[in-house]
Amino acid sequence: MKRIKIKEILKKEAAGQEVLVKGWVRTKRISKNVSFIALNDGSTIRNLQVVADVNDFEEALLKEINTGASLAVTGTLMESSGSGQEVELTAKKIELLGPADPDKYPIQPKKHSLEFLRENAHLRFRTNTFSAIFRIRHAMAYAIHDYFNRKGFYYLHTPIITGSDAEGAGQMFRVTTLDMDNLPRTEENKVDYSGDFFGRPTNLTVSGQLEGELGALALGEIYTFGPTFRAENSNTTRHLAEFWMIEPEMAFYDLTDNMDLAEDFLKFLIRYALENCMDDLLFLAGRLKEEEKGKPQDQQSMDLIEKLKFVAENDFVRLTYTEAIDILKNSNHYKKKKFQFPVEWGVDLQSEHERYLVEKHFKKPVILINYPLEIKAFYMKQNDDGKTVAAMDVLFPQIGEIIGGSQREENYDKLLSRMKEMHIPDEEMWWYMDTRRFGTVVHSGFGLGFERFILFITGMGNIRDVIAFPRTPRNAEF
Numbered sequence: 222m223k224r225i226k227i228k229e230i231l232k233k234e235a236a237g238q239e240v241l242v243k244g245w246v247r248t249k250r251i252s253k254n255v256s257f258i259a260l261n262d263g264s265t266i267r268n269l270q271v272v273a274d275v276n277d278f279e280e281a282l283l284k285e286i287n288t289g290a291s292l293a294v295t296g297t298l299m300e301s302s303g304s305g306q307e308v309e310l311t312a313k314k315i316e317l318l319g320p321a322d323p324d325k326y327p328i329q330p331k332k333h334s335l336e337f338l339r340e341n342a343h344l345r346f347r348t349n350t351f352s353a354i355f356r357i358r359h360a361m362a363y364a365i366h367d368y369f370n371r372k373g374f375y376y377l378h379t380p381i382i383t384g385s386d387a388e389g390a391g392q393m394f395r396v397t398t399l400d401m402d403n404l405p406r407t408e409e410n411k412v413d414y415s416g417d418f419f420g421r422p423t424n425l426t427v428s429g430q431l432e433g434e435l436g437a438l439a440l441g442e443i444y445t446f447g448p449t450f451r452a453e454n455s456n457t458t459r460h461l462a463e464f465w466m467i468e469p470e471m472a473f474y475d476l477t478d479n480m481d482l483a484e485d486f487l488k489f490l491i492r493y494a495l496e497n498c499m500d501d502l503l504f505l506a507g508r509l510k511e512e513e514k515g516k517p518q519d520q521q522s523m524d525l526i527e528k529l530k531f532v533a534e535n536d537f538v539r540l541t542y543t544e545a546i547d548i549l550k551n552s553n554h555y556k557k558k559k560f561q562f563p564v565e566w567g568v569d570l571q572s573e574h575e576r577y578l579v580e581k582h583f584k585k586p587v588i589l590i591n592y593p594l595e596i597k598a599f600y601m602k603q604n605d606d607g608k609t610v611a612a613m614d615v616l617f618p619q620i621g622e623i624i625g626g627s628q629r630e631e632n633y634d635k636l637l638s639r640m641k642e643m644h645i646p647d648e649e650m651w652w653y654m655d656t657r658r659f660g661t662v663v664h665s666g667f668g669l670g671f672e673r674f675i676l677f678i679t680g681m682g683n684i685r686d687v688i689a690f691p692r693t694p695r696n697a698e699f
């Protein structure tokens with residue numbers, strides 16, 4: 222008999238049918254000579270209830286059916302008398318595939334803390350919370366490709382090992398095959414990379430943007446979706462050393478076109494989740510409610526589903542950095558000295574400022590544009606005021622910055638002078654500069670942090686819980 226997934230069974234409600242299911246035991250309880258086994262196979266958050274008459278099975282077998290064990294069950298689907306499910310499976314044959322010693326199996330049928338589950342990341346997929354998160358993560362990755370494919374964007378695979386620092390921030394992981402215990406030296410006693418694998422220093426990429434621009438300036442509209450790496454020592458709930466980024470890059474788009482695309486893209490993804498992941502979202506919404514029960518009313522967040530609908534259905538607020546600084550300076554929050562970091566024209570906004578604007582002031586997602594030139598990357602389009610660049614950050618509730626992007630400087634001379642000012646080695650970036658020398662055009666793009674977006678969709682609070690195996694400072698287990 223061919224195995225059928227639990228999701229299919231629950232969708233079709235085919236009572237009377239004979240089926241074979243395989244999965245892992247979530248719980249087991251015995252009452253009046255009947256054993257009730259909740260079986261989950263990962264295809265849905267919902268379990269299939271397996272009903273086994275204890276007289277029909279060996280006691281030794283029934284004893285081995287514990288939380289975490291894997292089973293193959295053949296039986297007949299029956300209309301369920303219990304509440305919460307349409308069908309249950311009356312077992313005829315149960316095969317124990319892999320036992321799980323109840324004294325040693327870490328994931329017990331009780332509430333585990335997220336910290337505990339992070340330490341058991343290899344098994345945490347077996348909980349409702351994490352299976353829901355990773356099913357949603359999959360659906361969002363699929364929806365991203367669907368969105369861009371429909372719009373005629375090409376998926377470009379930009380390199381993971383690079384010789385350039387796209388963001389110019391210098392927070393990169395070196396890639397080398399040199400012998401660390403015996404490094405070759407130049408006459409000036411610097412490390413000699415000429416004998417290294419690539420014959421030059423290389424790093425893991427912080428962004429696929431620069432190569433993405435090369436693609437866009439021929440293919441028109443491209444996007445990248447890959448891992449990016451940042452060696453910043455940030456131990457926050459929003460930073461990873463290895464995270465995934467989606468970076469669309471579009472020829473002939475100015476900053477307004479860029480904002481329009483970012484807003485439409487985010488709303489499409491949220492709608493996709495609402496249309497395709499409702500079972501998992503409802504579970505996570507319930508989980509969030511439970512977690513916030515103890516908090517005072519004004520600190521509780523909006524219901525997850527309501528929040529997603531709200532963001533999908535309302536226009537984002539758009540304003541300049543300068544206007545945002547004015548709002549922050551005139552706020553009671555500022556006057557009462559409640560911000561930890563300074564608010565002054567020219568400073569980089571901190572997440573406390575971003576969240577104030579989104580959660581307290583506008584109560585909507587915000588797109589901030591035209592940031593001071595000094596705090597942004599070299600490639601951003603210089604505005605006529607000589608002080609700002611055509612940058613855009615999209616700010617979301619609970620998260621702060623979820624997207625960073627800009628119109629790009631397409632003028633060769635302006636770009637070169639900015640690179641010199643910022644000590645970016647322009648000779649090494651001759652290939653990037655060439656796009657401004659030959660057939661340059663207005664173009665724009667942005668980067669969406671995939672995990673930050675998954676935090677928003679799932680309502681989770683820590684970025685370590687929305688990537689399968691998080692990489693953070695001093696942490697690369699699994």
Ligand code: 4AD
Pocket residue numbers: 387388427428429430451459460461462464466468469622623624625626627666667668669670671672673
């Ligand atoms: O603002 P960032 O640094 O922009 C870029 O890298 C541009 N090259 C993007 C572009 O224009 N093509 O990063 C973009 C987004 C941020 O808004 C944030 O969501 C996410 O990437 N991000 C991180 N996510 C998790 N951990 C980190 N350490 C992150 N750093 C950035």
Ligand code: MG
Pocket residue numbers: 622624625
């Ligand atoms: Mg940024």
